Each structure stands twice: as structure tokens, then as C-alpha cells.
Amino acid sequence: MPAPVERKALSEELNQLRENMETIATLSVQAIERAVAGLDSPDTGVVGDVGALDREVYGLKERIVRNCVETIALHAPVAKDLRTITVALEVTTDLDRIGRYAKDIAESAHELHREGDGRESLPKLREMGNLTVGMIRTAVNAYLAGDATSVSHIHSDDDAVDQFHDDLFQAIIDGMARRTITPRTGAECILINRYLERLSDHAVNIGEWVVYLVSGERPMRLPRRQTGMPGTPAPPG
Amino acid sequence: MSGDKVVVEHLNAWYGKTHAVQDISLSFPDKQATAIIGPSGCGKSTFIRCLNRIHETQPKARAEGKVLLDGDDVYQADPTEIRRKIGMVFQRPNVFPTMSIYGNVAAGLKLHGGYSRDEIDTLVIESLKKSALWDEVKEKLDQSALQLSGGQQQRLCIARALAVQPEVLLMDEPASALDPISTARIEDLIFDLKNQVPVIIVTHNMQQAARVADRTAFLYLGKLVEIAPTRDLFERPAEKLTESYITGRFG
Ligand SMILES: Nc1ncnc2c1ncn2[C@@H]1O[C@H](COP(=O)(O)OP(=O)(O)O)[C@@H](O)[C@H]1O
Numbered sequence: 001m002p003a004p005v006e007r008k009a010l011s012e013e014l015n016q017l018r019e020n021m022e023t024i025a026t027l028s029v030q031a032i033e034r035a036v037a038g039l040d041s042p043d044t045g046v047v048g049d050v051g052a053l054d055r056e057v058y059g060l061k062e063r064i065v066r067n068c069v070e071t072i073a074l075h076a077p078v079a080k081d082l083r084t085i086t087v088a089l090e091v092t093t094d095l096d097r098i099g100r101y102a103k104d105i106a107e108s109a110h111e112l113h114r115e116g117d118g119r120e121s122l123p124k125l126r127e128m129g130n131l132t133v134g135m136i137r138t139a140v141n142a143y144l145a146g147d148a149t150s151v152s153h154i155h156s157d158d159d160a161v162d163q164f165h166d167d168l169f170q171a172i173i174d175g176m177a178r179r180t181i182t183p184r185t186g187a188e189c190i191l192i193n194r195y196l197e198r199l200s201d202h203a204v205n206i207g208e209w210v211v212y213l214v215s216g217e218r219p220m221r222l223p224r225r226q227t228g229m230p231g232t233p234a235p236p237g
Numbered sequence: 238m239s240g241d242k243v244v245v246e247h248l249n250a251w252y253g254k255t256h257a258v259q260d261i262s263l264s265f266p267d268k269q270a271t272a273i274i275g276p277s278g279c280g281k282s283t284f285i286r287c288l289n290r291i292h293e294t295q296p297k298a299r300a301e302g303k304v305l306l307d308g309d310d311v312y313q314a315d316p317t318e319i320r321r322k323i324g325m326v327f328q329r330p331n332v333f334p335t336m337s338i339y340g341n342v343a344a345g346l347k348l349h350g351g352y353s354r355d356e357i358d359t360l361v362i363e364s365l366k367k368s369a370l371w372d373e374v375k376e377k378l379d380q381s382a383l384q385l386s387g388g389q390q391q392r393l394c395i396a397r398a399l400a401v402q403p404e405v406l407l408m409d410e411p412a413s414a415l416d417p418i419s420t421a422r423i424e425d426l427i428f429d430l431k432n433q434v435p436v437i438i439v440t441h442n443m444q445q446a447a448r449v450a451d452r453t454a455f456l457y458l459g460k461l462v463e464i465a466p467t468r469d470l471f472e473r474p475a476e477k478l479t480e481s482y483i484t485g486r487f488g
């Protein structure tokens with residue numbers, strides 16, 4: 001093999017991208033950790049903190065997208081270089097959604113704590129939140145390490161979160177029917193329940209992009225889960 | 238019958254002791270453009286020159302192995318006939334300086350003989366149209382070919398190659414001496430031509446391979462490292478060596 005060429009300009013762009021990805025990943029993981037921790041007890045600081053993190057994530061996302069487009073335009077990357085950039089764009093979108101859901105959860109939790117009822121749902125939501133946060137951490141670490149081995153469980157974790165979601169949804173409806181929780185509380189709980197379920201989908205996405213980054217194999221997207229409410233018939237097919 | 242227009246089996250080629258092409262087996266389907274890429278000196282030109290038996294015309298050059306055109310062994314056939322069936326376009330447009338534009342395109346037909354004046358007229362016009370040069374030269378067919386720009390000269394050479402109605406078209410870095418607009422014209426031409434004849438194009442411009450070719454073969458030190466659909470080769474090459482080369486990580 002002849003002497004290696006560094007491609008200094010492209011390498012510099014890719015190093016910068018790597019730094020930005022580390023930062024945006026850290027910020028959005030912090031956002032969701034803080035938001036889920038806020039389910040435990042009233043803490044007026046959470047909404048502001050998570051909102052600030054979400055704004056940072058969004059700003060960084062805009063910068064990453066712009067830089068990636070420039071790198072494609074200037075360097076016409078191929079093979080692993082190309083996958084590094086397309087995967088960064090995809091993962092950035094997922095991380096941005098994670099930041100946004102973190103903010104939504106913080107706000108809903110704040111409302112819940114103000115209402116003061118419906119405490120029975122909180123431990124379950126918290127448990128589900130821990131699972132979701134764990135999935136996100138696993139996927140993000142796998143991405144930053146460029147190692148797909150640790151994401152092999154992510155689909156079964158996602159199934160567990162989906163089960164949580166369906167059970168909890170039913171429990172909240174029942175609580176509302178029995179009037180042990182107010183409609184307002186019930187609505188917030190249903191929202192958090194749904195945000196967590198969606199968050200775990202984003203963790204799965206990131207995990208699948210890591211597989212593609214490492215192997216070049218495009219994710220075999222399963223058909224979207226039938227997310228019809230429990231009790232409604234699944235669409236045909 | 239594989240359906241492949243050209244099949245190459247265990248091809249080896251030498252210049253004296255230099256073993257320039259080493260045991261390459263490859264096939265070229267109809268209606269496709271195949272790019273051959275690889276660092277300078279890896280045997281790309283030698284490889285395609287073996288396909289139409291131009292290689293053996295050089296001093297001390299020889300080849301072994303099989304090249305089949307529609308199943309028939311090229312090395313058992315008349316070399317002149319093979320060079321008509323498998324046309325070639327070179328890096329530098331080799332226009333004949335003393336000939337007119339018309340004369341340049343007709344030259345191949347006259348060389349091979351057996352065409353009437355009317356047939357020659359028709360084929361010259363058709364070829365100039367196919368090579369997307371007709372509109373630019375139709376008013377000055379009798380003028381010197383030297384007044385044409387580099388890009389026009391290259392399209393003139395393509396017209397000359399097409400005039401003898403080849404069954405395969407080989408191109409050796411056909412755009413490497415051209416400006417970007419002329420290059421884009423040649424690439425558009427390849428896009429149209431491949432529907433008529435399989436096109437095999439040697440290029441050291443990877444983006445060009447990516448733009449024009451359905452499949453891309455990577456050669457290194459006289460050997461075939463990998464051939465794949467172009468889309469796959471540039472997104473996820475199977476071989477580490479291909480990866481280093483196409484990402485520009487070795488010289
Ligand atoms: N006419 C020639 N005489 C001797 N050696 C040659 C000749 N042409 C090419 N070679 C050698 O054969 C090898 C392959 O050359 P070539 O097919 O021209 O490579 P490429 O087209 O990939 O640049 C190189 O080592 C080159 O030096």
C-alpha cells in the first residue's frame with residue numbers, strides 16, 4: 001500500500017463534526033435525564049434548565065446540518081466518510097427530537113406536580129422513563145464509540161417500553177373513569193406516556209444508524225408499529 | 238448464454254517482463270456503462286487495450302486468457318474486424334489534422350471499406366448526431382477538424398468510432414483533457430450511448446465514474462480488487478483497499 005494521504009481539509013471538517021456531535025449528544029442526553037428525574041418531585045428549576053438545553057441542542061443542530069451540507073458540497077465524500085456525514089445528519093435529527101420531548105416532559109411534569117393528584121401513575125412513568133433514558137444512553141454511547149455491539153438489545157427494550165405504554169395508557173383511562181385522577185392530570189400523564197414511547201423510537205433509530213455507519217448495511221426498517229389506541233382494531237395488512 | 242456482451246476470463250498481459258494485467262476475469266452486460274478506476278499504472282489502459290487487441294500491436298507486448306464477444310473468442314478472430322466491432326476513444330482527441338470534419342468521421346469507414354458514397358454520407362451524419370456534434374458542425378463539414386475546440390474534437394473522435402457501428406465502445410480517460418462543460422457533454426453522451434452499445438470507460442476521476450457508470454471496477458497493481466454496482470461501491474465498498482482509494486487516503 002502506498003504512503004497514506006491525510007486529506008487534511010476533509011479530516012479537519014470531520015474532526016469538527018465529531019466534536020459537535022459529542023456536544024449535541026451530551027446536551028440532549030442531559031436534557032432527557034433532567035426531565036425524567038423531574039417526574040419524582042416538584043422542582044421549579046427543571047422547566048427552565050431543560051428549556052435552555054433544548055435551545056442549545058436546536059442551535060447546534062442547525063450548525064451541524066449547515067456544516068455537513070458544506071462538507072458534501074466541497075469534498076464529495078464517499079464510503080465511510082459519506083456514511084459518517086449522512087449518519088450525523090440523521091442522528092442530529094433524532095437528538096433534536098429528544099431535546100424537544102425532554103422539554104415537553106418537563107412542562108407536563110410541572111403541571112402534574114401543580115395539580116397534585118394522580119401520584120399513582122408517577123412511579124410507573126418514572127420506571128418507563130428510566131428504561132427510555134437507558135436506551136438513549138446506550139444508543140448515543142454506541143454512536144460516539146462507533147461500535148454497534150451494545151445496541152443489539154435495543155429492539156427488545158423498545159418492545160418493553162411499548163408494553164409499558166399500553167398498560168399505563170389503560171391504567172390512566174381507568175383512573176379517570178374512577179375519578180381518582182382529574183382529566184387535566186390524566187391528559188398530562190397520557191402525554192408523558194406517549195413522549196416516552198416516542199423517545200424510545202428515537203433511541204432505536206440511533207442504534208440502527210450506528211449499524212449502518214459501521215457496516216454499511218442500511219437499517220431494515222420494520223413496518224411502523226400499529227400505534228392504534230388499545231381497544232381499537234389494528235388497520236388491515 | 239450469460240447475456241453478457243463481453244466476457245473476460247483469466248486475462249493476463251505483459252510488456253516484456255512487466256506483468257501489467259494479472260488474471261482478471263470480468264464481464265460486461267449490454268446497455269450498461271462500466272467504469273474502470275485505479276491509481277495510475279495499475280493496468281487500466283492495458284486491460285481495455287486487450288479487449289480489442291490493440292495491446293498486441295505494441296513492441297514486446299503479449300496477452301493470454303480469453304475475451305469473448307457474444308460468446309466468440311476475440312483472439313481467434315480477425316484483429317481488424319475486432320477493432321471495428323470494439324471501438325475505442327483515447328484520452329487526447331486524435332483528429333487527423335489534414336482531413337476535414339467530414340473526412341475524419343468517414344476515415345474509419347474508408348479504412349474498413351465496402352461502403353458506398355451514400356452509405357458513408359448517411360453514417361457520417363448519423364454519427365455526428367449521435368455524438369451531439371451535428372448542430373455545431375453541419376455548416377462546415379468540409380473545413381479542417383483542427384479549428385474545433387478540444388471538447389468538439391473529442392466528440393468528433395467519438396463520431397468516428399461510432400461511424401463503423403461498433404458493438405462495444407471503449408473509452409480511455411476521454412474527458413481528462415477537457416474543461417468541465419465539455420466533460421459534462423461527454424458524460425451526457427455516454428449516458429445516451431450506453432443504451433446502444435456497452436460502454437467501458439477508464440477514468441481516474443472518481444466522481445466521473447460515480448456519475449456515468451452503472452458498475453465500477455477497481456484495479457490495483459494489475460489485479461481486479463472489486464467490481465460492484467457503482468452506488469454500492471461508493472457507499473460501502475467491500476474491500477478495505479477500495480475504501481482507502483476512493484476516499485483518497487492513498488496516493
Ligand atoms: N508501452 C509500454 N511499455 C512498457 N511498459 C508499459 C507500457 N505501457 C504501460 N506499461 C506499464 O504497464 C503497467 C500498466 O500501465 P497502464 O495500463 O498504462 O496503467 P494505467 O492505464 O492504469 O495508468 C505500468 O507499470 C506501466 O508502466
Ligand SMILES: [Mg+2]
Pocket residue numbers: 281282283409
Ligand atoms: Mg491509462
